[in-house]
Amino acid sequence: MNDTIASIATSLGVGAISIIRVSGNEAIKIVNKLFKGHDLENVSSHTIHYGYIVNNKEIIDEVLVSVMRSPKTYTKEDVVEINCHGGIASTNKVLELLLLNGCRMAERGEFTKRAFLNGRIDLVEAEAVSDLINSETDIERRVALQGINGNLSKLIQEIRRDLLQLISNIEVNIDYPEYHDIYEVTVNDLKDKIPNIKAKLEKLVKDYEDTRMLYKGINVAIIGRPNVGKSSLLNKLLDSNKAIVTDIPGTTRDIVEGTVYLDGIKLNIIDTAGIRKTDDVVESIGVEKSIEVLGDANLVLLLLNNNEELTNDDKELINKTCNKTTIFVINKNDLETKLNLDNLNLEHVVSINTLDNQGIEVLKDKIKEVFNLDKINNNDFTYITNLRQITKIKESLNILIELIQEIEDGIELDILEMDLKEVWNTLGVITGESYDEELLDDLFKNFCVGK
Numbered sequence: 001m002n003d004t005i006a007s008i009a010t011s012l013g014v015g016a017i018s019i020i021r022v023s024g025n026e027a028i029k030i031v032n033k034l035f036k037g038h039d040l041e042n043v044s045s046h047t048i049h050y051g052y053i054v055n056n057k058e059i060i061d062e063v064l065v066s067v068m069r070s071p072k073t074y075t076k077e078d079v080v081e082i083n084c085h086g087g088i089a090s091t092n093k094v095l096e097l098l099l100l101n102g103c104r105m106a107e108r109g110e111f112t113k114r115a116f117l118n119g120r121i122d123l124v125e126a127e128a129v130s131d132l133i134n135s136e137t138d139i140e141r142r143v144a145l146q147g148i149n150g151n152l153s154k155l156i157q158e159i160r161r162d163l164l165q166l167i168s169n170i171e172v173n174i175d176y177p178e179y180h181d182i183y184e185v186t187v188n189d190l191k192d193k194i195p196n197i198k199a200k201l202e203k204l205v206k207d208y209e210d211t212r213m214l215y216k217g218i219n220v221a222i223i224g225r226p227n228v229g230k231s232s233l234l235n236k237l238l239d240s241n242k243a244i245v246t247d248i249p250g251t252t253r254d255i256v257e258g259t260v261y262l263d264g265i266k267l268n269i270i271d272t273a274g275i276r277k278t279d280d281v282v283e284s285i286g287v288e289k290s291i292e293v294l295g296d297a298n299l300v301l302l303l304l305n306n307n308e309e310l311t312n313d314d315k316e317l318i319n320k321t322c323n324k325t326t327i328f329v330i331n332k333n334d335l336e337t338k339l340n341l342d343n344l345n346l347e348h349v350v351s352i353n354t355l356d357n358q359g360i361e362v363l364k365d366k367i368k369e370v371f372n373l374d375k376i377n378n379n380d381f382t383y384i385t386n387l388r389q390i391t392k393i394k395e396s397l398n399i400l401i402e403l404i405q406e407i408e409d410g411i412e413l414d415i416l417e418m419d420l421k422e423v424w425n426t427l428g429v430i431t432g433e434s435y436d437e438e439l440l441d442d443l444f445k446n447f448c449v450g451k
């Protein structure tokens with residue numbers, strides 16, 4: 001921790017600029033030894049200086065050097081960043097000189113690890129930094145940013161504060177067992193507050209599952225009888241002619257897939273052959289696949305033909321999807337209405353026609369509504385981003401469930417207190433208030449060098 005560390009912060013290759021980052025007590029002194037320009041030891045904090053990196057009077061590179069003094073820096077230590085000309089040779093040479101003059105090569109994630117150890121960020125925020133760097137989609141970026149903003153950390157701290165309050169009440173009770181009324185108050189307090197804490201943790205688990213689905217993409221299955229317009233709808237959603245559209249029933253024999261982005265959220269759309277009883281061998285394969293696909297679908301778009309009365313096949317499909325999130329899409333609304341859905345009590349119904357694109361935007365809005373996609377932009381929504389965090393949340397939840405039963409069973413307060421402390425500790429591991437070296441090594445080794 002006392003070493004001054006250095007590493008290349010940008011990716012190594014030919015580029016316009018490379019940045020070498022130095023952090024630690026000696027950062028300014030070491031860079032100053034190599035710098036020809038202002039005396040960096042006497043410049044103000046958070047200033048940038050033009051000059052040269054020199055080695056025994058030989059100019060190595062023309063650079064801009066940023067000097068940032070502790071504590072308002074990424075690591076809370078003195079930090080110097082050298083912007084040199086991009087390129088492998090000069091960047092490596094500058095780094096080599098820093099190492100020869102007293103810096104140690106930084107390990108992966110060591111700058112962020114120092115930010116954590118020096119108390120600038122907690123572990124959730126540190127992990128969010130890594131998530132942000134590794135984001136490939138806009139949604140991942142937005143979720144990671146929520147972590148950096150500290151929303152989850154605040155929530156965990158709040159829950160731990162509540163737990164601590166309960167723990168201290170119990171301790172008073174154990175210390176003064178002769179006051180029976182305090183016992184009553186304490187148990188009632190537990191009965192009152194524990195379900196509330198449990199609900200907050202359950203919400204985190206639910207939101208985690210939703211977020212994961214958003215990361216991986218929502219699997220959307222388009223189903224319906226042959227000829228209702230499934231392929232036409234898929235093409236409209238994909239804006240391409242991937243599915244072959246014909247008016248022979250059963251044309252879409254195999255499964256056609258494609259990806260669309262709705263407000264940056266991925267929809268994996270699968271158009272299936274009509275699920276219906278059939279003797280046609282090829283189509284049977286399609287039907288089997290359709291049923292498989294239905295199993296994986298997070299959302300079903302069940303197409304019905306506005307121009308035909310409801311058939312038994314339609315009814316069977318409606319039954320098949322009754323425990324799935326389904327939007328009933330009534331296609332061909334340019335033709336005379338013969339379909340009657342009264343009495344069916346369907347929750348999400350959208351009327352469209354794929355010939356002149358009518359209702360497609362309404363359908364997209366409906367998908368957003370059903371998945372509450374707008375909540376992703378809502379700052380109150382707290383995300384768990386990784387397995388380490390969610391595992392700890394689930395562990396805490398399990399202890400709380402046991403605890404509720406123990407309260408019901410009239411178990412001694414000192415046992416209840418032990419459980420509460422365990423939850424308190426487990427949640428503390430998430431933010432890093434309690435941690436061991438192994439956890440830190442494991443966590444930061446996933447970072448890139450220079451971060």
Ligand code: GDP
Pocket residue numbers: 224225226227228229230231232233244245246247249250251252331332333334335352353354355356
């Ligand atoms: P699938 O078998 O369910 O995939 O149906 P298709 O997408 O292949 O469409 C079957 C037929 O219905 C084609 O001739 C389409 O042109 C026609 N069709 C699709 N959508 C509409 C629509 O909204 N209105 C009308 N009038 N015809 C449509």
